[in-house]
Amino acid sequence: MFNFFLLILIYSGIYALMALGQNIITGYGGLLSLTQAGFFAIGSYATAILTTRFGWSFWATLPAALILSAFFGLLIGLPTLRLKGDYLAIATLGFGEIVRNVLNNWDSVTRGPMGIQRIPMPDLFGFTINPYKKYAFLVMVFVFVGIAYFIFQRLARSRMGRALSAVREDEIAAQSMGINITTYKVFAFILGASVAGLAGSLQAVFSLSVTPGTYTFMVSVMVLCMVVLGGMGNFKASILGAFIIQLISYFPQLTGLSSVIPPQFKQILFGLILVVMMIWRPQGLLGREETRYGKKVAKSRKGGAR
Amino acid sequence: MILLETEALTRAYGGVVAVNKVDFVVESGLITGLIGPNGAGKTTLFNNMTGLDVPSSGKVFFNKKNITGLPAHTICRMGIARTFQNIRLFKELTVVENVMIGRHFKTGKSETKGRFLNAINSYVHMKQEEEQIYEKACDWLDFFGMASMKNELAKNLPYGRQRELEIARALATDPKLLFLDEPAAGMNPQETDHLMATIRKIRDLDITVVLIEHDMKLVMNICDTITVLNYGQKLAQGTPREIKHNPSVIEAYLGKEEE
Amino acid sequence: MGIAEFFQHLMNGLTLGGIYALIALGYTMVYGILKFINFAHGDVLMVGAYIGLFLFDWLRGDSPLGLWTLVAFFLAMIVSMGFSAAIGMFIERVAYKPLRKATRLAPLLSAIGVSFILSNGAAWAFGTHSRKFNYPFDNSAIHLGGVVITPHQILILVVSLVIMIILKIFVDKTRMGKAMRATSLDQGTAMLMGISVNRVISMTFAIGSALAAVGGILIALDFKVYATMGTMMGLKAFVAAVVGGIGNISGAMFGGILLGILETFGVAVFGIPTGLKDTIAFGVLILILLLKPEGLFGKVEKEKV
């Protein structure tokens, strides 16, 4: 039971990475991307193939997975981001399906539906991070979550984050303020894609095998749910959302009710969460992150008006 | 000195020629009025000079440089800022954030290029940068007497204040040339008087102002020179006195002047 | 490629395209009026297919192939259209209407939620195995000078053609159709003209969903019925709508047919592996977005500044 709880925590961490990425794209940039699963898959397969075929170490595959998914982010983002927002949703949804299609059919590289097994465990200074001994793995995952959170939070609180917010609020006004909106949108998209790729790498060495069936549209919707439930534009909320959604998805096993609760229960619940949140609490549980300027007013205005 | 100039600028939407071979001149240091009946093509002319729309033909020169068809963000960075006829604030952001966005490309070492990694690399640098942006934004809010509202959401401001905030945001980009699209629309007479004073103050900061306005009292009062558009064409150009007595302008405006 | 082979592929492409067109109409009509992509449209199609299938099996009982089975088929189709229309209106009322004034993202997210509820609800209710339609008539192929046509293809072509003609007449000639066009041009003005925009929107969803049901049932003749069948179909029909110029009814019909033909020829003539067949639609989408984002028949829509 306790072990099971650790497992949920690890998955929460892996999904939290994807949710952080989704939040920068959707929460800050206001762009509806539905393809975290696609980038997740690219990261996973990059690690799986590079370790099993080419004997790379896990750590060496990490940057490769990041760069590869970022590259695909750019590839899909550049044409669609220049256009109206709604197209992006469909284009990315299509992209996710294509990725799965390719994984299923490109037998010589991905081994098709069989997937790739026996991925080596990561190794750190001679210490093997064994996914069966979950503590070490948990620590590793959350180190990554911590780093990603730190970086994203910094970015969001800089003028970059403000520029992205401007793009979300009003593209025309943003342009007229000297902001290159395409650059910022593509940038958000690449960032979001690369953390999803990173999450994919971790997923690969956690389950020690990859199969196309893991990377379905449902994963993208789950990630979206995490961000919407927590609160768009709030990184802490994304992580919180990841925990809650993972708890929900393992609820039947946790409570020992898996024989009673139908397997579609969680997906139906995710769908309901999206609808209900939009109607009754669009800002999510925690709401958009408050900007910090409030505190500074008193201090910086000590001289009073001129 | 001529700061901005258009050469036979034309913008057609299908059959509608919204702007028709217009030669528009802006002298630096003056307040230029752009007037004309509804649908005359004033806003379209603005859009074509600020990069939000691309002319069908003709050219735009700013400081002697051809800026025709450049993207809006580039034109803004060259020193042209604007406001919008239907207010386009970042509604869900605070007042001060709106102005801070105006400072977006104006910071520290990254004057011209967005340096993404800066933010990650150096916390200190970022902090300084943010402080600078914030201070400057607050100065502009002070200029409009809006310092006390800085943490309100933009959408919660009264209408007149929203118009002023849009001007503050535009000014934060340190423009040489400022386009105002109907800045007094929806304002009451006191607010309009106050706005007139503000526009003069802006001119005194060495910023050239071009404004579209239907409020003739305002236009005649503060403009040094006026251009009149009608059906997309330039009808007349001159001092407020000349325009007031120009027969073709009177005809175009017949019955409209009282508005 | 011989003439006969060419016509064979063309025939196959037209059949597939006819179905895409039917589904694309729903996307395009809703987009025209609400400027929003109804993600759940593909899932309404799936629900329509299930309803049609169950009804048909029930009506048909174990009577042998004959006139009755054909009548039962059309009865099932019509009833399913009605049900689906009601479902479409219900979805709009519950999940989209409260969000008309919300941010642009809100209805999209809500639609994704609805889509998920429908597809997983169906998997729960009807099981995850796929089902097959019983043929409503003898489906042995007909040879027409080297071209093989199945009665199904004829049925699909005829039904989609008839429905599209009816729709076109409805939109062009009736009061409701005119109200729809007016609403899609300018909602505010339409309202001032005394058009009940709420009714128009409801009606749009009803028609779109009914057409989706027909599409679903027609696909089910050749493919199977399963809970997630709407996803890929919906995606492709959406591409068809974009190709034709989203918001444009004739454009959606044309886009659907074009996409069907492109897919068939892509696999048969250009040797794209069948496994990657779905990629074609996606490639077409990216291309059209790059080259002519307003679609073949769409107008360039620029936000007024």
Ligand SMILES: Nc1ncnc2c1ncn2[C@@H]1O[C@H](COP(=O)(O)OP(=O)(O)OP(=O)(O)O)[C@@H](O)[C@H]1O
């Ligand atoms: N994006 C567009 N597409 C099609 N027609 C347009 C577009 N923008 C403007 N027009 C048309 O161009 C003409 C000029 O419009 P514009 O907005 O420039 O007028 P204006 O002088 O600013 O009027 P107002 O005083 O009402 O603001 C109008 O006939 C308008 O309908």
Ligand SMILES: [Mg+2]
């Ligand atoms: Mg105007």
